[in-house]
Ligand SMILES: Nc1ncnc2c1ncn2[C@@H]1O[C@H](COP(=O)(O)OP(=O)(O)O)[C@@H](O)[C@H]1O
């Protein structure tokens with residue numbers, strides 16, 4: 001049995017949904033289907049999830065939202081009309097949105113319910129389309145499927161008890177179409193995963209049904225060793241390990257959500273990234289172990305939007321509890337940290353800029369000064385992180401030398417180096433404005449044979 005997840009680009013319009021139907025009917029093992037909301041049809045287009053967020057934010061700030069709802073309805077109208085399906089789903093969306101806005105839930109829960117409307121409606125549309133072409137398919141709500149999650153709006157975490165319930169899906173004869181991106185708390189609240197979270201649903205369902213394979217259909221032939229938006233036609237990766245993919249996804253390979261690796265990894269289910277627009281292409285397979293490769297570096301990922309909080313104090317290394325007090329200040333402000341490279345008398349805390357808006361920054365800095373009496377404290381915004389990743393890196397000499405050479409060749413200053421204890425990656429912090437030159441230079445160094 002296979003679980004196939006189709007991302008936003010694969011379900012963006014009627015033409016894409018026809019491709020999806022062909023892919024499903026081509027392989028009888030594709031019994032459980034997970035879908036995203038319609039994504040971009042062309043590069044300047046707006047994803048349905050973003051349209052829904054705009055609409056929700058307008059409503060919650062007492063602005064008119066009806067025009068925004070109309071745009072969402074038109075996206076679905078276009079699809080149902082072209083596929084000659086009933087337009088019931090349009091009325092369902094309208095009624096659903098009104099019901100959510102009128103409910104007495106918190107704003108956060110309203111937002112989650114609004115966001116989930118894209119996936120939920122698309123799953124209904126796809127199952128109706130599969131039925132209309134003679135396939136035995138049904139829509140299944142995540143609550144009925146058994147996707148139970150934590151009560152943390154916008155960042156759901158799966159509850160372990162979900163897996164036994166999901167296993168029952170194996171008894172179904174029909175093709176089951178489940179909307180991705182959300183689950184329910186035990187007391188029935190709808191909660192979404194973080195953005196891009198349909199990948200997570202797919203992985204959870206694949207683990208639950210103990211699938212032979214989790215196929216993740218997107219709009220590229222494979223995972224490339226570097227972001228194809230930075231380097232043209234980069235090398236394809238044919239196989240990589242969960243650990244490598246986890247690090248690369250974390251650091252910017254947006255093709256697969258970093259949280260989505262864990263359920264598949266724990267259940268030892270291989271993940272295959274494939275192209276809806278070219279399903280014959282081999283794709284990339286993610287597995288627990290792979291043969292050692294001549295080049296231990298498998299990929300180079302980069303992401304912007306990081307902030308570094310630098311704190312220095314003479315004899316910091318001897319001050320008992322300094323690190324704990326520093327991290328407690330962040331914890332009190334609800335800021336999780338990403339990395340903490342440190343020296344004898346100084347430490348940098350790297351956080352995501354989205355977690356530390358300006359007003360929080362001011363409070364954090366004031367408290368650090370007041371409670372820890374540092375010699376200096378300053379904040380560097382606009383930091384980018386670049387990760388060079390590969391399982392064989394720990395036993396290969398000279399890789400750091402090659403990497404720093406590549407930065408020097410691109411005339412890019414290194415703000416931070418972090419070898420990390422995982423030994424499958426090296427991490428570099430640079431100014432965000434220089435990230436593309438740096439990545440190109442690293443790509444030349446590690447992947448272009450001279
Ligand atoms: N290393 C990479 N390999 C392949 N695609 C990548 C990589 N890094 C970033 N991407 C981007 O990820 C996109 C696919 O992810 P996403 O847009 O989330 O797909 P979907 O709509 O299927 O969910 C690709 O079109 C590509 O632009």
Ligand SMILES: N[C@@H](CC(=O)OP(=O)(O)O)C(=O)O
Pocket residue numbers: 006007008009036037039047049050118180181194195196197198199
């Ligand atoms: N639609 C949601 C969830 C998702 O996974 O979407 P996509 O498959 O388009 O990345 C989002 O945009 O966050």
